[in-house]
Amino acid sequence: MTKKTSKYDKILNTFIQLLIEGGYQSATISKIAERAEVNPSTIFRNFTDKKGLLSAVVDRHLKDLSTIFDGVSMTGNIEDDLVILSKTYQEFQVDHQEIVLIGFQAALEMPEINKAVEEIPVLFKKILGDYFSDMKKQHKIRETIDVEAATMNLLWLNFGYFLSVIRFDHPNISTSATDFYDKQIRFFAKSLV
Amino acid sequence: MTKKTSKYDKILNTFIQLLIEGGYQSATISKIAERAEVNPSTIFRNFTDKKGLLSAVVDRHLKDLSTIFDGVSMTGNIEDDLVILSKTYQEFQVDHQEIVLIGFQAALEMPEINKAVEEIPVLFKKILGDYFSDMKKQHKIRETIDVEAATMNLLWLNFGYFLSVIRFDHPNISTSATDFYDKQIRFFAKSLV
């Protein structure tokens, strides 16, 4: 696979970086050009217009998303598995936080962004639901557990934590990643068995 | 307490409405003026500049926040109490979603917005932490429960659910408010006793 042009990736990466730093409106063509050491006209030649840049971000995101849980294998130990799944989800979210941020900012310019953002939790939910169903069949979690409730619970827990991490600073509501996995996720996992 | 001017509130309410509909950049002075049936110059006379509008939103928000848990009384039944607390939090969040949205959008223009946004979960955490500590003293929740973990768990669960509600549309990850309280919160509460 040959790269589209030599500057294409550099521009796109710079754009994403600026998105994270200041959001969509703040990611000006001239800022991108300057930081990517590229002429503004080059940006338009590669991406047509600013929406084209957004599109490219969404495309790249969807491509990455499709492989997020590839190579992740379960151990059969509930606690460990939920940590692994949560960690996989969290790392992907943080690595792709720009799509979430512009989902909050540019949903008007590009409604399909929200669809792309949604797909992350939708996929994660499917993985979790399948896992819990499986574990229930194997009697590794209690009979009385509502799989749907457990799934959504863990989903929102992860989603809430992720957004706290990327937006909040306050010490009272900050938690290190290790604490999150070792305390929160395991706390949750224990309630299932 | 006398209102500042007759148009002040109308402008501010219109601004908030537009913030929810389309975000900060989209909430143009001329849009506000048109919908509030007011002349653009009146907006500047009342709020100095656009940041002044933001400031006013933040001020109003902080004022409302200070009374959020006033008049909320506990029953002693864990499940019911956690539903009440979550409901109080959720309703406040939805009623003040604009501050969260602009926290994602205008944090650059006004860094103090994020502080204001943070204060909601910070306060909620304190309420929850106190409640759990109290219940533990009364032996109404298990000895082995880590209060901090339980608190953060419920906090992120609520935060994640709230953001899902205001941003997501996908049927797979949508849940009615009643389902959230009756299934999720009670599911969580049961794990404590």
Place this chain on the structure above:
DNA sequence: AAAGCATGCAAGTGGTTGGTTGCATTTTAA
């Protein structure tokens, strides 16, 4: 070496937005 393609450069365009100002008019309060 030649041809084609990507890029740099510079000047410019049109639209939008936040913000100002002076004056006429309406609303409010004493």
Place this chain on the structure above:
DNA sequence: TTAAAATGCAACCAACCACTTGCATGCTTT
């Protein structure tokens, strides 16, 4: 009723931004 305060109005400004274009230059490929 009257004075003061709040608003409407309209013209205007400066800044910024996305985007265009024509041409020169450099790089890559064959």
